[in-house]
Amino acid sequence: MEGDSFSTTSLGISLKLRLSTSLQSCLLAKALTASSVLLSTPRRTSMWRSRRLLMRLTTRSMLRELFARSSCFGTWIMKTSVVAIRDIIPPPLRETFNDVYIAYELMDTDLHQIIRSNQALSEEHCQYFLYQILRGLKYIHSANVLHRDLKPSNLLLNANCDLKICDFGLARVTSETDFMTEYVVTRWYRAPELLLNSSDYTAAIDVWSVGCIFMELMDRKPLFPGRDHVHQLRLLLELIGTPSEADLGFLNENAKRYIRQLPHYHRQSFTEKFPHVHPSAIDLVEKMLAFDPGQRITVEDALAHPYLTSLHDISDEPVCMTPFSFDFEQHALTEEQMKELIYREALAFNPEYHQQ
Template sequence: NTFIGILPCLMAYFSSFLLRSVTDPRDGKRVALKKMPNVFQNLVSCKRVFRELKMLCFFKHDNVLSALDILQPPHIDYFEEIYVVTELMQSDLHKIIVSPQPLSSDHVKVFLYQILRGLKYLHSAGILHRDIKPGNLLVNSNCVLKICDFGLARVEELDESRHMTQEVVTQYYRAPEILMGSRHYSNAIDIWSVGCIFAELLGRRILFQAQSPIQQLDLITDLLGTPSLEAMRTACEGARAHILRGPHKQPSLPVLYTLSSQATHEAVHLLCRMLVFDPSKRISAKDALAHPYLDEGRLRYHTCMCKCCYTTSSGRVYTSDFEPVTNPKFDDGFEKNLTSVRQVKEIIHQFILEQQKGNRVPLCINPQSAAFKSFISSTVAQPSEMPPSPLVWE
């Protein structure tokens, strides 16, 4: 069977990840240290950080990054930043895509399988990631992938009358409903982002690379054609008027076959199910995983890469559930009672202390060490890491 065996290893493109790796003195293992700085500047900021922290402690999935530990906080009067220990990954998918590293069709399939496997888990927990992009998909040289960065993640809002922020998703991977000013959206926005990444893996270039959100929308309609009025039902008036006053466009989906020789009929069929203008008709993570294009990626992952299956002297023992979900869902009810920065600060402080009960010896930062000063200088946010700008229609 040509799909049994190990994928050709990826070369490691470390970049800033080396600057954030540390050694756990308790066992000598290399881990990643994530700093959450200036947590308590305002109520919105500290509620978002608390949500991310609780998510990282909630996740239990091989394709979703989770917290291994949280460093012991100082006295609450000096508590201003949080340090989270996670598994150390060697690179991210963006660095792999722009590198000269060859990517075979097997690489693409096993990466896409893991992205959707992790996303199915997140969506089953009721969580929207809201910033799926190659830079937020961590990769090891053995091709294992984990979804990371939950700073913009939130629980899906089922009440369509409740407005949701549009300041989400990096522009190139932003779904058309957000570009068109929809005040409510679903987990289908994450699937759109995965579709853009899928095309980028096939073609080794960004699919919709525009200079502005309006141009981004124009590039999407160049490919998908002018959407129907029904598909634009949640759009704001300005966005709908922009579409309707332009020339009527016919779909040009066959151009997807020109992405690369790996853009087979099965690949393009699945890609077209993801890149659907109307979010209600976009494929779900669960259904995408059932697409025949991913059969080989599933087999390869569970034959030699996953932790849920194992090999015995009698042969490979496969798990009964290849793409598990979570039960119960992530509960964000704690946010409703958070009314002040001081209150949230005290709750987060107590939450961290409770997480450490019964665990190994707590770790803490030595601010006088040279390594800490080097770490601080290397973790200044870059412009690409800043929250995406909102789209304002006239």
């Protein structure tokens, strides 16, 4: 496999995509007011087709989205499993704009829609999707960035089975401990350390999410569909078992006391609970769903796991050469300053506007 022609051609895999909706082509985000807006009616161009799509973004989440992709990922993004921005249309008035138009590369649907559909999925489909998620995550983590909101609806697909990670609105750099306490990760894909209010978390939270997503893909239903925070923790402990004292080392004393007062749960056999899943896949998932984040498998080791041997090619799994930092998060920016940052990013995509 070559980095600039990464596809399923040699695998003979494709999706029929018998779905009524297609997503993620030309995206319009009303950033400064965080309200919904509607795209233009469908049209076709040489690069993308516009489709109707609702999207809410705050100004800061838009800045993360733009900075993570343009400043960090650059031209390499087209060779990764991360969805690329094709264009940012500069607002007509630099000082007073409220809307920002962003065009993403065209993808046909997302993994959530596929899982909920009648689309037949083979073992090869699921294996290949997992590989691409990990491949994209390797690049993201190598840029010193945590995604923090991995879920099926943030994984875009086309009919060739190409998968792209999207939505960096909750992304953070790994060293930003000051910003680690806010809401992260949709509940069903949230790692134990987040459920137990650990603020000093790592890239392992994304790995946990991938494990949940993969099992949802294989089982066609969520692995831990918790109704609330407490129910979510109970569901995962019922499967992976009550952690040992050694596995509680990363938690604060309050969290340790809470775990100790819960009923004791024996670990279930993944092989017996999921008999239709390949034993090698079970082994990988168990390593992804380790309670202790320090014992959880890394993305690099997951890519090298025997389950992915047929796909793993380290020469075709790029890393980001320049780690990124969301510098704007370190300052209390005014609305005018945030507008200026967004406008500059738009000009970077369209330098000809600077001459006008």
